[in-house]
Amino acid sequence: MIFLGLASNYTARDILRHSFALGGKKDYTDLEKELSKKYSADLDNLSLTFSGRSAIYLALKSFLESGRLKKGDHVAINGFTCHAVIEAIETAGLEPIYVDLEKAIGGQILPNYSAESLERTVKKDRKLKCFILQNTFGFPVDIRRFDTVKKQYNLQLIEDLAHCAGRKYPDGREIGTVGEATCMSFGKGKSIDTINGGAVILRDKSLMLPKEFNKAALRRRSGGDVPRASWYPLFAAIARGLSHLRLERPWLGLLLKLRWIERSADIKLSTDTTISYWQAKLALKQLKNLKNSALREFYLVDNRGACLKELKKHGYRLEEFWYEVPVAPERYYESVGYPERNNPNAVFFAQHVVNIPTWYRTKRHKKEVAEAKRIIKSHELKGER
Ligand SMILES: Cc1ncc(COP(=O)(O)O)c(C=O)c1O
Known part of the structure; x- marks a missing residue:
């Protein structure tokens, strides 16, 4: 049987590795060092986060504190996206502006907006100061065209790597190595998947993590903050097995009721919590093995x-x-x-x-x-x- 969700991206080995993973402080700092090297950012200017939306929120707050954005400014985002992105923008006191998907010559709709649409939007909207590129499903945008619009209108760029870590733009640059900030999600089914987690990486050296964010005092629970994060792939494997008997829904319903699992869209935006050491260990392994293939x-x-x-x-x-x-x-x-x-x-x-x-x-x-x-x-x- 072929599945899309239910952690079907995990092999039996992955399930065991995930469920019984142990990690230490070194795994956590090693992951931060690897991110710093890969995305050319100072260690002080990046942090692991509880979720992808927390990372986007923190990047936007650092733009606000540096004076590059002000409250109420507009942030251009893909017209086809996840609620998590909206939550991050609105919590930062900014407004999301949806840019419609590109229609290629021949009529095919592509999963991202184009630089031309961004330019049309920014020309009409003087409050638009920032744009997020998510390279949906790992299909990259034509970044060179965005470079031109970005420069011309002095826009801040957040590269959201939830779908596209490890992928390259058509001009050969790796996604996440272009904008002022790079944000990652380690949520279920993402390019790096540890059930929850993420990273905010401020690549522009003149930015600083926001004042409200105390990296040294982040909370971390040994079992992970999402209920039973470590057991999710095992629970999902059982659900896949039960699907043959059409019993996966009651099983997942029971797990949700017991609060042993959480719906991906309900992962928290948190600025005082981070991932567990074992999750950092798994994320580092995946980061080092990222492939340049679509999600x-x-x-x-x-x-x-x-x-x-x-x-x-x-x-x-x-x-x-x-x-x-x-x-x-x-x-x-x-x-x-x-x-x-x-x-x-x-x-x-x-x-x-x-x-x-x-x-x-x-x-x-x-x-x-x-x-x-x-x-x-x-x-x-x-x-x-
Ligand atoms: C494009 C995109 N960006 C960011 C996120 C944020 O992920 P998280 O659930 O880790 O906050 C998601 C989640 O589905 C997403 O699809």
Whole structure:
């Protein structure tokens, strides 16, 4: 069976390594040193964080304290994104401005906004001082064009590596080595996955971590702050097994009720908590082994309900795709007041996208993934849209 969520990116070895990982202070500082080297930032100017949204919040606060942004300024973000990004921006007292997804020549909608759309937006919006690039699913933007717009309008850039750590831009530069700040998420299913966690990396040497953030006094629980973070991959493997009996939902429901697991979108924004030593150890290993390959592949299908139904009939569980609404998850969508009329491409994309996992390695699994693609392609949208 092929899955998208439920920690299906973990092999049996990963599950054991994760569940029984032990780490020490050295693992934590080694991870910070590796990030400092990889993204060319001073050690004092970076920190591990409780989540990706905490990292984005801290980067924005440091822009505010340095005077590069002021309260109420606007931050351009992908029109197709995660609620976590909005939470970070709004908590910092700034306003998210959604930029619609690019439509390539030939009519294909791409999962990121273009530099041309950013320029059109910034020309009309004098409060827009910062933009976030998330390189959705690991598909990189054409960074050279963004360089030009950035310089011309004096914008701050945050590279959000949740989907794209280890990937390269078309001009050969590694993602995360271009902007003033680089933010990472180590949440479930991300390029580096330790269930929760992240890192804020201020690359611009004249920036400083915000005053409210006391790196020396961060809280850390030995078991991880997300309930049973260490057992999540094991719980998910049991869920995958139970799915054959259609019992995975009651199992996950029970774990949620017991507060032994947490929904990814509900991970906290915290400035006084960090990851555990064992999580740092796992993150360092993954950081050193990052591959320049997409996190997920995507297709746009005509009738997604019918497509997923057919996939399920053939044993494919691809329902946990990114994202089902332009700002996911759906349960928070209403609350963000998303301007659908200004973002028709993102709305369309969110209605038609399906994802394919890229982490299956065995010959049998690869054959199964190829069969899933065949089914998806029979539903694929064709032509101009
Ligand atoms: C593009 C993007 N950036 C940042 C995040 C933040 O992740 P976290 O849950 O670690 O706060 C997410 C989470 O899904 C995401 O999809």
